[in-house]
Amino acid sequence: MKKLGWMVLVAGTLVSAGCATDPLEESRARPVVERYAALVNENYTDVVTKAKELQTAVNVFVADPTEAKLAAARNAWLAARPAYGQSEAFRFYGGPIDDEDTGPEGLINAWPLDEAYIDSVRGAPEAGIINATLEFPTLTEELLTSLNERDGETNIATGYHAIEFLLWGQDESKTGPGNRPASDFETAPNADRRRQYLKLATELLVKDLESVQAQWAPGADNYGKKFGAEEPKEAVLRILTGLGSLSGAELSGERMTVAYDNRDQEDEHSCFSDNTKGDLYANALGIQNVYLGRYGNQDGKGLDELVAAVDPKLDEEMKKRLQASLDAIQAIPGPFDQAIDTAEGRVKVKAAIDALEAQTETLVDVATALGITLNLE
Known part of the structure; x- marks a missing residue:
């Protein structure tokens, strides 16, 4: 995934007309910060569960490559995407998923992908790592x-899209x-x-996702514990940075406007499975989840209570x-390409882009109401 630049500045506390106290006063804001950490854990736990179900389906398929088992593996991949798509609302502030030094996001969900870097493609039957038997005689996770992403950002070798x-x-x-x-696998x-490459890539995906989930697991001395105890203004700043960056430059920009302007299938998020619309919806749902403090059937104090x-x-x-x-995303006729x-x-598509841009502007207003200046690129 292309790295997107963003900058945030914390201004002095702003007090709204009619509100005589700090909008992020400890007793009100702390439960929201703690709920966010719990919500992230719930989401990533779901992500790991679905990834393991994908791994099971892949292992069954590679052991006996039939059309029925290939279809089952595809369905498991599709079933795994909504949970991960929602979790992308936790990116863009240097958390465990995309820490500059240790974050595995580039191994998990990087795109767009040059197919010929992995395997044979039309017109190049010997292309890719899979067919480079002399250069790479042994395939391993390492x-x-x-x-x-060696020698180029489209040289994607791992993750959901590989x-x-x-x-x-x-x-x-x-x-x-x-x-x-x-028959390509037989x-x-x-x-x-x-078969080996598919198995290894799926195993690696599960391990990378587990490493992120472990950083938010309750009861451990990890990032989630530190986040829950962080000063409310700083924590809410991170939360809003994640939402605003995903809503604006990433979702309405990289994931929609680029493909809209270029009319190019290669620029859509999940171009092989035609799941792009589902990915976009899951991303937008993740933003809503955080604002409301909910994930699935779990609900708690969200940013909405602070803003209200x-x-x-x-x-x-x-x-x-x-x-x-x-x-607006749901109204896009599929497939996205x-x-x-x-x-x-x-x-x-343009209506959905416009809706996301308006949403991003309102998120900036929300930050301002809470005493935070949010400058997003």
Whole structure:
């Protein structure tokens, strides 16, 4: 994933008209910060569970590569994406997922991906790591990790999208996703290495996700414990930085506007499986989750309670913006690669981009109401 620049500044505490106390007063803000840490753990726990289910399906498939088992592995990949998509609301502030030195995000969800870096593609039957038997005679997790983004940001060797490409193959269909045959893993040249690569990439994905989840697990001396005890203004600053960066430059920008402007399938997030619309929706849902303090059936104190105490009208506007973005993404006719190239689809995509941009502006207003100046690039 391209690294996006952002800068945040903490201003002096602002007090709203009609509010005689600090909007991030300890007794009100601490439960929200603690709930955020718990919510992150709930989400990442779900992410790991779904990734392990994907790993099980992949192992069953590579042990006996049939079309039915390939379909099951694809379904497990699709089922794993919503939880991870929601968790991207926890990025962009140097937390465990994307710490500059130790964060594994680039190994987990990097894109766009040059297919020929991994495997054979149309017109290049001997391309990729899988077919480079002399250069890479033994495939290992360590090798795949070292090759990820080596010599270029599209040289993706690991993560969800490497697995996606292996399961679906190139998307050459005008109406649906890629359709790699199971025989690629059984009788095609280097089928054994293709099976091994898929198995290793999935094992590595689970391990990387577990490493992130462990940093938020309750009862441990980890990042989550430190976050929950952090000074409220600093913690809320991080939370809003994550939401604003995902909503603006990343989601409405990199993930939608680039593909919209270029009309290029290669610029969409999950281009092999045609799951891009689902990814976008999950990202927007993750932002809403954090604002409301909820994940799935779990609910607690969110940013909305802090904002409502300062400016009830702004809180209602923020909630409307969040739902409007979800509705606008849902209204995009799928698959996304077709929507960016048809008149009706482009209108819907642009409407979703506009909704996300408006949502981002309102998030900045929310920060201001809470005494924080949020400058997002």
